[in-house]
Amino acid sequence: MRLATWNVNSVRSRLPRLLPWLDARSPDVVCLQETKLSADAFDELVRPALTGRGYAVAHHGDGRWNGVAIASRVGLDDVVTGLLDEPGYPDPEARAVSATCAGLRVSSVYVPNGRTPDDPHYRYKLGWLAALRATVAAGDPAVTVICGDMNVAPSDDDVYDPAAYATSTHVTPPERDALRALGLHDVVRERWPGERIFTYWDYRAGMFHQDLGMRIDLVLAGADVASRTRAAWVDRQARKGSAPSDHAPVIVDLDEAPDGDCGPVVPPPSARR
Numbered sequence: 001m002r003l004a005t006w007n008v009n010s011v012r013s014r015l016p017r018l019l020p021w022l023d024a025r026s027p028d029v030v031c032l033q034e035t036k037l038s039a040d041a042f043d044e045l046v047r048p049a050l051t052g053r054g055y056a057v058a059h060h061g062d063g064r065w066n067g068v069a070i071a072s073r074v075g076l077d078d079v080v081t082g083l084l085d086e087p088g089y090p091d092p093e094a095r096a097v098s099a100t101c102a103g104l105r106v107s108s109v110y111v112p113n114g115r116t117p118d119d120p121h122y123r124y125k126l127g128w129l130a131a132l133r134a135t136v137a138a139g140d141p142a143v144t145v146i147c148g149d150m151n152v153a154p155s156d157d158d159v160y161d162p163a164a165y166a167t168s169t170h171v172t173p174p175e176r177d178a179l180r181a182l183g184l185h186d187v188v189r190e191r192w193p194g195e196r197i198f199t200y201w202d203y204r205a206g207m208f209h210q211d212l213g214m215r216i217d218l219v220l221a222g223a224d225v226a227s228r229t230r231a232a233w234v235d236r237q238a239r240k241g242s243a244p245s246d247h248a249p250v251i252v253d254l255d256e257a258p259d260g261d262c263g264p265v266v267p268p269p270s271a272r273r
Contacts, residue, residue, distance in 0.1 A: 001074065001102060001256065002026065005147035006238070006249035007033040007110070007200075007217055011046055011067075014245055019049055021238055025251065028074045029101045031108030031147035035059065035067030042069070060097040067094050068110050068148070074102040084135045087127040089120075095128070098135075104225060105139055109148035114169035122169060125151070129178035136182055142222040144184065149200075149247065150218050152179045154186060157194065158215035170216060185226035187219050187252055188234070199234050200247050208239055219252045228254040 004027035008014040011032060022030065035042060042059045046069075050057050056076035061067030070076065077100045086092045089112070098107040109132065114125035129152075136144055152175045156162040165171045188197065198213030207213060219232065231253040239248040 001254045002028050003031075003106070003145065003147065003219060003252045003254065004029070004235075004249050005031040005033070005108065005149075005217060005219060007149040007245060007247035009034050009036075009245040009247065011035040011037060011042070011069075013243065015046065015049070017238070017241075017244065019053075021235075021249070022050075022053060025235065025249075027251065029070065029072045029104075029106055030055075031106065032069040032071070033067070033108060033110040033149045034065065035061050035069055036063070036065060037061050037067055038063035042067075058097050058099050060094045062094045064094075066110055068097045068108040070097055070099050070101070070106060070108050072099065072101040072106075076101060083128070083131040084138055086131045087124060089124045096132070096135075104143055104145050106145045106147065107135075109146060109150070111149065111151045113151050114175070117167070117169060117172055125169070126174055126178055129175070129181075133178070133181050136184070140222070141183055142224040144222045145225055146182065146184060146218070146220040147250075148218070149216060150179060150220075151216055152176060153214050153216055154179055154189065154218070158189075158197070160198070160212040160214070170214065179220075182220060184220035184222060187221050187226055187229050188215075188232045188250060190226070191229065191232040197234055198248075199250060201239065203246050217247055217250050219250055221252075225254065228256075230255055 050071050054073045055071035057071045058079040059069040060081040079099045081097050083096050095110045112125040112128050114122040153159045153170050198215050199217035201208035201213035235249045
């Protein structure tokens with residue numbers, strides 16, 4: 001089973017790249033972030049191309065800068081948008097969608113940026129991560145997979161120069177503590193300990209070509225899922241060429257689950273929105 005996550009930074013703009021990538025990489029489940037489309041626009045522009053490739057699709061978007069989706073060709077059941085007790089800014093935004101795919105409880109998330117540590121948006125970010133933790137704890141963490149743009153670099157190894165981010169978000173101890181509090185495995189880092197691995201490079205000043213990036217797009221998995229990991233990698237090729245997203249996809253290959261393992265997880269009614 002192949003899982004993937006990609007912040008496409010506008011699926012409308014990235015569709016000419018997304019569709020060939022799906023054909024080439026053939027993920028069974030793909031999580032998208034920053035779709036930046038309303039439900040109607042997504043259904044018109046994107047859903048037919050995905051369903052034509054055998055994917056069932058759940059999308060949560062309001063047409064602004066957020067928007068998340070899950071596309072699965074191995075089942076898409078018990079779809080839930082939002083989080084338990086999710087904070088808003090001031091209202092809840094389209095930042096999370098979850099579904100059961102082949103027995104895994106998969107979430108596509110786009111964590112708030114935080115802007116600066118002294119900005120109200122930073123407090124919103126920490127509150128949002130706390131709601132994500134509560135949502136994970138309410139299910140079965142062992143078969144949970146959180147995929148997406150976490151807007152947190154888990155350690156100093158995940159930024160090209162820690163000093164460059166000394167007064168910025170994405171690297172502060174409270175953000176990193178909130179990420180660790182989810183209690184999930186960072187499958188890419190566990191696969192490649194100590195390696196220089198990034199998933200995001202700013203468009204400006206040739207950052208990608210100089211490999212001056214951050215690793216903020218993560219696949220976080222429960223113990224049962226992490227134990228099935230056969231491969232985990234960042235698809236840098238998708239960041240190259242004409243009109244790319246500023247993020248690269250992350251791909252994780254899993255062994256098949258043993259019979260009887262990883263049964264469906266139904267979230268509590270209070271999480272349904």
